[in-house]
Amino acid sequence: MNILLAEADEIVDGCLILTDRRAEHIVKVLRADVGDTVRVGVVNGSKGSGVIEAITPKHPRSVRLRIRLQETAHVMPPIDLILALARPIMMRRILSQATALGVGRFYCIHANRVEKSFWEASLLDPDGYGEHLQQGLEQAVDTRMPEVHFFRRFKPFVEDFLPTIDSEYHRKIIAHPDGNQTLGQVMTGVQGRVLLAIGPEGGWVEYEVDKFGDAGFVNCSLGERILKVDTAVVALHARISQLLELEKR
Amino acid sequence: MNILLAEADEIVDGCLILTDRRAEHIVKVLRADVGDTVRVGVVNGSKGSGVIEAITPKHPRSVRLRIRLQETAHVMPPIDLILALARPIMMRRILSQATALGVGRFYCIHANRVEKSFWEASLLDPDGYGEHLQQGLEQAVDTRMPEVHFFRRFKPFVEDFLPTIDSEYHRKIIAHPDGNQTLGQVMTGVQGRVLLAIGPEGGWVEYEVDKFGDAGFVNCSLGERILKVDTAVVALHARISQLLELEKR
Numbered sequence: 362m363n364i365l366l367a368e369a370d371e372i373v374d375g376c377l378i379l380t381d382r383r384a385e386h387i388v389k390v391l392r393a394d395v396g397d398t399v400r401v402g403v404v405n406g407s408k409g410s411g412v413i414e415a416i417t418p419k420h421p422r423s424v425r426l427r428i429r430l431q432e433t434a435h436v437m438p439p440i441d442l443i444l445a446l447a448r449p450i451m452m453r454r455i456l457s458q459a460t461a462l463g464v465g466r467f468y469c470i471h472a473n474r475v476e477k478s479f480w481e482a483s484l485l486d487p488d489g490y491g492e493h494l495q496q497g498l499e500q501a502v503d504t505r506m507p508e509v510h511f512f513r514r515f516k517p518f519v520e521d522f523l524p525t526i527d528s529e530y531h532r533k534i535i536a537h538p539d540g541n542q543t544l545g546q547v548m549t550g551v552q553g554r555v556l557l558a559i560g561p562e563g564g565w566v567e568y569e570v571d572k573f574g575d576a577g578f579v580n581c582s583l584g585e586r587i588l589k590v591d592t593a594v595v596a597l598h599a600r601i602s603q604l605l606e607l608e609k610r
Numbered sequence: 611m612n613i614l615l616a617e618a619d620e621i622v623d624g625c626l627i628l629t630d631r632r633a634e635h636i637v638k639v640l641r642a643d644v645g646d647t648v649r650v651g652v653v654n655g656s657k658g659s660g661v662i663e664a665i666t667p668k669h670p671r672s673v674r675l676r677i678r679l680q681e682t683a684h685v686m687p688p689i690d691l692i693l694a695l696a697r698p699i700m701m702r703r704i705l706s707q708a709t710a711l712g713v714g715r716f717y718c719i720h721a722n723r724v725e726k727s728f729w730e731a732s733l734l735d736p737d738g739y740g741e742h743l744q745q746g747l748e749q750a751v752d753t754r755m756p757e758v759h760f761f762r763r764f765k766p767f768v769e770d771f772l773p774t775i776d777s778e779y780h781r782k783i784i785a786h787p788d789g790n791q792t793l794g795q796v797m798t799g800v801q802g803r804v805l806l807a808i809g810p811e812g813g814w815v816e817y818e819v820d821k822f823g824d825a826g827f828v829n830c831s832l833g834e835r836i837l838k839v840d841t842a843v844v845a846l847h848a849r850i851s852q853l854l855e856l857e858k859r
Binding site: 500544545586602 | 751792794837844846
């Protein structure tokens with residue numbers, strides 16, 4: 362945890378009182394004491410610092426902080442992800458790592474090779490996935506919570522929903538081993554937002570690749586090495602970020 | 611497992627007989643049967659295919675394959691990694707993911723913020739880390755096993771060892787949040803091999819940054835987001851790979 366996150370309504374008259382895992386973290390992991398300062402941010406708001414004013418003993422532990430917020434939040438990251446829903450253990454890692462790297466919106470969708478049982482996971486509740494997004498923000502010292510949207514049917518997602526967000530993106534990319542273009546080629550000149558679609562273990566089926574193509578996605582390969590989905594998400598995000606930075610120079 | 615790996619001496623007269631987890635994998639995961647073909651590679655050698663000639667029932671299960679090797683091995687990947695030894699659970703993930711991405715050599719070293727106890731891990735035995743390298747190769751359909759070297763003392767590594775490999779690299783980079791250059795800047799014009807040093811959780815200490823600087827490493831930041839070591843390894847590898855590909859065009 363490199364920043365302690367609080368909801369806006371938890372801060373009253375510049376004062377934040379913690380009694381949950383964050384209080385434990387301050388005392389046990391940071392080993393902070395009265396008078397020490399920790400980095401604090403408001404979810405979807407500003408960043409700043411908190412000075413510890415009081416720590417009461419455990420059962421229940423309570424930590425009171427005096428908050429000063431002076432830095433504005435990051436702008437929305439330039440990359441949004443479409444993810445074929447992965448098995449929960451993989452999905453947790455992806456959400457947390459991608460949030461640390463910076464993602465504006467996650468669109469988690471069904472695909473032919475997504476197991477139906479994945480849609481029963483408790484991870485799909487806001488409480489389920491929220492924890493992993495928060496871990497990613499706490500790691501990356503960010504306050505902007507990504508949006509997460511679920512689409513249990515593939516066809517309505519590509520045919521009906523995608524056209525409604527199409528104009529937000531300068532480039533839409535589908536990762537596919539048979540893609541005949543490289544990321545370097547399709548990202549040339551791109552300075553706006555990017556929407557990247559990453560398939561399930563085993564990849565997209567041909568019908569899905571065609572539907573993304575119809576929706577204006579360019580088909581892009583990462584080379585001949587086959588990667589696990591979680592590795593592919595981080596690697597593709599990093600490559601696109603690098604190419605966006607080069608275009609900005 | 612996207613390729614079944616065997617040692618060269620396991621193949622006798624074009625025939626490979628498996629009785630271990632690979633036999634189980636063929637039958638239970640791939641659900642392959644007599645007459646089916648699976649992708650086969652020889653560790654540090656060629657790739658090709660194996661036709662299943664016989665499967666005997668379990669206790670013990672045995673699978674006999676007729677092997678044909680026609681593709682040569684990949685060339686050595688252009689990136690080598692210096693890693694401050696991480697805790698075993700993290701180290702396993704890094705070795706397997708980085709091997710999937712393609713690494714020539716791993717130099718695992720001590721650093722100020724590496725816990726002494728990490729050096730007691732069974733992961734440091736060839737049998738310990740070998741399994742994770744093999745998983746990475748099996749994932750990425752590669753046969754070239756990375757080299758792994760351990761250095762339990764920081765100073766002899768940078769002062770005595772690094773100069774002996776210096777001439778192999780076109781660029782040597784140390785990842786550090788205070789780095790005043792971007793990867794895009796330091797990779798401009800680089801077409802040869804790259805040696806990248808990634809620190810422990812909490813980062814390199816100033817002395818270590820200085821020693822790498824004395825050894826000719828450029829100090830490079832990935833931006834203001836703080837990443838976990840395993841995320842950073844994949845993200846930095848991906849960015850450097852992308853920049854090397856651009857330079858080749």
